[in-house]
Amino acid sequence: MNKATSINLGVNMIDLSSENYNIAERVASHHALLNRSLDYLISETGLDKKVDTSKKPSWLSYGYYNKCIYSLELNDIKLGKKFLVDSLENYKEFKSLSISELNFDISSKNKIELIENELFLHKDKSIEVGTVRENQKEERKKLSRALMIIEEISPKLRFELESYIDEIILTGHSEGNYIRSAASFNLFGLILINANRKNSILFYIEHIIHELSHVVLYTAQSYDELTLNPAEEKYKAPYRADLRPMDGLYHAYFVMCRIISILSKLGKANFSLDFEEERENRLQSTIDKFYQTHNIMKKNAVFTHYGEFLFNQCAKQVRNIT
Structure with a gap:
């Protein structure tokens, strides 16, 4: 094609x-x-x-x-x-969304079972989550500050987050491969974010919007597909080393569109940020990858009618920013 x-x-x-x-x-x-x-x-x-x-x-x-x-x-x-x-x-x-930390205690048993079951369904079956032990309070403060900034930048975006997401759970490292952040169609309303003392406030802002965007797009896929490319068709993605199916490219494209939007709004904020250089670097990197993904999809995607509509709206949104 x-x-x-x-x-x-x-x-x-x-x-x-x-x-x-x-x-x-x-x-x-x-x-x-x-x-x-x-x-x-x-x-x-x-x-x-x-x-x-x-x-x-x-x-x-x-x-x-x-x-x-x-x-x-x-x-x-x-x-x-x-x-x-x-x-x-x-x-x-x-109620508003809650923030918690993953701890292997009896009160979290049901949550952990559902999360681990979902991670087991992942194609390589090797991704794990660990408990949050050290720097728990500090990372929770960063996450709370990230949520406050999102609300200051766009109250409607914060409302969207509160509407879709029930809980954000901070996770820790594990001995094997561990997640940086994750959301799932099967656990609709949950976001997992790895709590690492190296994480900046911008890391939390970006990953909240990243996972929220996946969840928003899941609602579209509850009704119809976005693309009709066979799952076995894989493409080189500018943001990952492994080949990705068209559905994965579409999700990344949609996510990058929304991340570009929030990073752009942060640059126009009327309050000072202590991560401006990081924000600018992340914005330019994401814009580059967005347009590379756009070109791959434009050449190869078999869109549904709605899939093409949303693809074009994302392109328009980013063009208006850049």
Whole structure:
């Protein structure tokens, strides 16, 4: 394929390239998909429970829902019903996001099991998370400051973060490969960030927006694909050493668009930053990689109608900045 191809799958043209869309409606629509699926499972399993729509599903609700589906597919009805109950019981009041540290104590057992299960599903099965032991308070302060700066720069972006994300968990190093930050479709509403004393406040700002952007894009993929390239087709990516499928390139492209936006806004802030040189370097590096990714996708992507629309909106957003 030497050019992008557009296929119309009937997706509403919502521009997610910035935070300027109806955030509350979008999140409610995504949660409604889970509610309807849980209603169906309750009916099919004969469970004497109801979805409490006065509350919202937490990331634990999504995690247990996916374990329920997996168990039912294996015809383990008893275990499936258990995870269905767990999903329903982890709906929560509409509160602001929480920040916590990963500790292997009894109170965190369920969270750790879901996180480790999700990491095991990763293709190389070698990524781990460690507990936060040293410099716990200092890294939490940096993360809190990063959240305050995001709100000062863009209250609507902070609202988007609060709407999509239930919890940010700080993780530590492990003996093997460990994550710098992560989000998952199966654990919708959770962000993991590695707490390292070398991390700057800008590191936390960038990685919060990075993972939030993945989560936002997951809502689009709940309805339709963005590209139709086969998963086995791999491309050289400017931001990683390994070859990436087109879906991975699309996610990176979308994430970089939003990171460029926040880094640009930080440069125009009316308060002083102690990481200005770092910000400028990160901005220029991300812009370069964005345009390299743009060219690869423009040449090779088989877009759906919505996928092409959002691709073009991201390009427009970055052109307006650069």
